[in-house]
Structures are given as structure tokens and as C-alpha cells.
Amino acid sequence: MQILDGKIVSEAIKINIKDRTFLHKKNTGITPHLAAILIGNNGASETYVASKIKNCEAVGFKSSLVRFDNNVEERELTNTIDKLNDDDAVHGILVQLPLPKHINESHIINLINPKKDVDGFHPISIGKLVQGIETFVPATPLGVIMMLKHYNIETVGKNAVVIGRSNIVGRPMSILLSANTNPGNSTVTLCHSRTKNLEKICAQADIIVAALGIPGFLKANMVKEGAVVIDVGITRVADDSKKSGFAIKGDVDFENVAPKCSFITPVPGGVGLMTIAALLENTLKAAGAK
Ligand code: GUN
Numbered sequence: 001m002q003i004l005d006g007k008i009v010s011e012a013i014k015i016n017i018k019d020r021t022f023l024h025k026k027n028t029g030i031t032p033h034l035a036a037i038l039i040g041n042n043g044a045s046e047t048y049v050a051s052k053i054k055n056c057e058a059v060g061f062k063s064s065l066v067r068f069d070n071n072v073e074e075r076e077l078t079n080t081i082d083k084l085n086d087d088d089a090v091h092g093i094l095v096q097l098p099l100p101k102h103i104n105e106s107h108i109i110n111l112i113n114p115k116k117d118v119d120g121f122h123p124i125s126i127g128k129l130v131q132g133i134e135t136f137v138p139a140t141p142l143g144v145i146m147m148l149k150h151y152n153i154e155t156v157g158k159n160a161v162v163i164g165r166s167n168i169v170g171r172p173m174s175i176l177l178s179a180n181t182n183p184g185n186s187t188v189t190l191c192h193s194r195t196k197n198l199e200k201i202c203a204q205a206d207i208i209v210a211a212l213g214i215p216g217f218l219k220a221n222m223v224k225e226g227a228v229v230i231d232v233g234i235t236r237v238a239d240d241s242k243k244s245g246f247a248i249k250g251d252v253d254f255e256n257v258a259p260k261c262s263f264i265t266p267v268p269g270g271v272g273l274m275t276i277a278a279l280l281e282n283t284l285k286a287a288g289a290k
Helices: 006-028 043-058 074-086 105-111 123-131 139-150 170-178 198-203 254-260 271-286
Strands: 033-039 062-068 092-095 159-163 187-191 207-210 228-231 235-238 246-249
Touching (some): 006 139, 006 271, 033 043, 033 074, 043 271, 074 092, 170 207
Parallel strands (some): 033 062, 207 228
Antiparallel strands (some): 235 246
16 A cells, blocks of 8 residues: 655655746746635635745745635625736635535636636636636545546546536536546546445546545445555544644544555645645746746
């Protein structure tokens, strides 16, 4: 069993991004600039956005954080996105999800200029992804693909099972794994809360991507010997032994599943770090760098 180490891979990608950012600045005078919009005070969202901003700085990007209270009116968000769309010095815009209930998520995402849609959530980005046209790919599934590529994991002709059909992870992940690309060319089964015989389907998979947000959900009896297991879960679970009061738990029962796997991602230290690296890659692309 080999650990797919998100720390090592994401650090290598970030060094590469830093070098390309330096060259892009030197050749064009353009500094990639990511603007993040954060609403309310959801602890996990705060942590993710802080990490995104910190990593932007680490690779030489500019970043801006626009914060709103939980009771923000949709009009205020609309105005902010309009301004960021019009600002030529801003190359990437992301709205951290989830949004408060009174805000229409798809309405807000649809306002982002697709050229600045570094999250890849805009319908135009998703449409292009489905059609195999070059576009921004959502950061978490892109991070998983980068990880598979780094470790040269064979996906062609493999049976891949994706658990979870979210717009952020599961659905784009299923599209990427089934695309006529490498990594890709897998036969993909997209499972969800209404799937029957999930255990049986998983037990036949060569590759499993668990992205449902239930800690420890994927058990050893659901995994065949030699499978590749990618854990996208990052749920906060109360843990008094931690200074923060919580531990981060993945969707995989790691202790029991890992011995059966050929490759497995840990949580933390796996896909989460790759998500950030993929977002940086998208932002560099939005700034016009190769
Ligand atoms: N919430 C959970 N994951 C993501 C992500 O990748 N992007 C944004 N904007 N919000 C998220």
C-alpha cells in the first residue's frame, strides 16, 4: 500500500506555479490576482478561504478578501461581483460556498464572468467540461486528477466509482474520469444516497472516490484488494484532545481500508491540499500564463 501524499505533490506543484508566476510577471508585468468572497462566519469556510489567501501569497499572487455578514442582501453581492468582473487587475473570482439560505447560489455563480471563474462552477465552465472543451475545472476534482497523474496511476479502462453527486466534487469528478483523456477513460459509476447495492458496486471498483461527507463511511468490506481509494471527505468531528476542539475526518475508514489498497489518500494531508494547488493553477491560467 502506498500513501498518495498531498503535501509532497502540492508543494511540488506550488514551486512550479511560483516559478511560472515569476516569469509571467517578468514577461508581461501581470501579477495574478484572486478575489475571494466570504459570507458569514462558518468556521470551515473561514479556514479554507484563509488557506487560499495564504497560498496565493506564497506563490507570488495578489489576493483580496471581500467579507459580508450572514444577512447580506443579494444585491450587495451582485454589486461586488459586477465590480470584480469589471476590474482588469482581478483575474480570478471565487465565492466560498455554502451561501446563507436566503441567497440564490446559482444566481450568484452565474454572475461571475466565466473568464474569471477559477472555481469552474459557472454553467458555461461545466458545459465546456462536459463537452471536453478546455475550461476551468473545479479545484477538488482537478486536484484528484493531478494526484493520479503525479503517481502515474492507471485509469484507462478501469472501473471507477464516485460516491457523491455534488456540483463541486462528485459530478465533475465523474465527468473527468470518464473523459477521453489520460488520466481518464475509466468506466464510471456515479453513486449517491439513493443508490442500491452500494457495497457491491464499490467492492467491484478499481478506483473509488469517496465524496459524500460522512466520516468513516467507506468500510473495508466495500473495497477490493488492490483498489485505489481517494478520500475527499473533510468533516469536522468534535475531539477534546485537539486544541481546536475538533479533528478532520475523511469519508474512509482509513485504518481498516488502507491495508487492502494499492494507493490511498490520507485525511488530512491528501486531497485537501491538492484542491488549493488546483485553484492556484486555475488562477495562473486566468491571468493568461501558460
Ligand atoms: N466550498 C467547498 N468547496 C469549495 C470550493 O472548492 N470552492 C468554493 N468556492 N466553495 C467551496
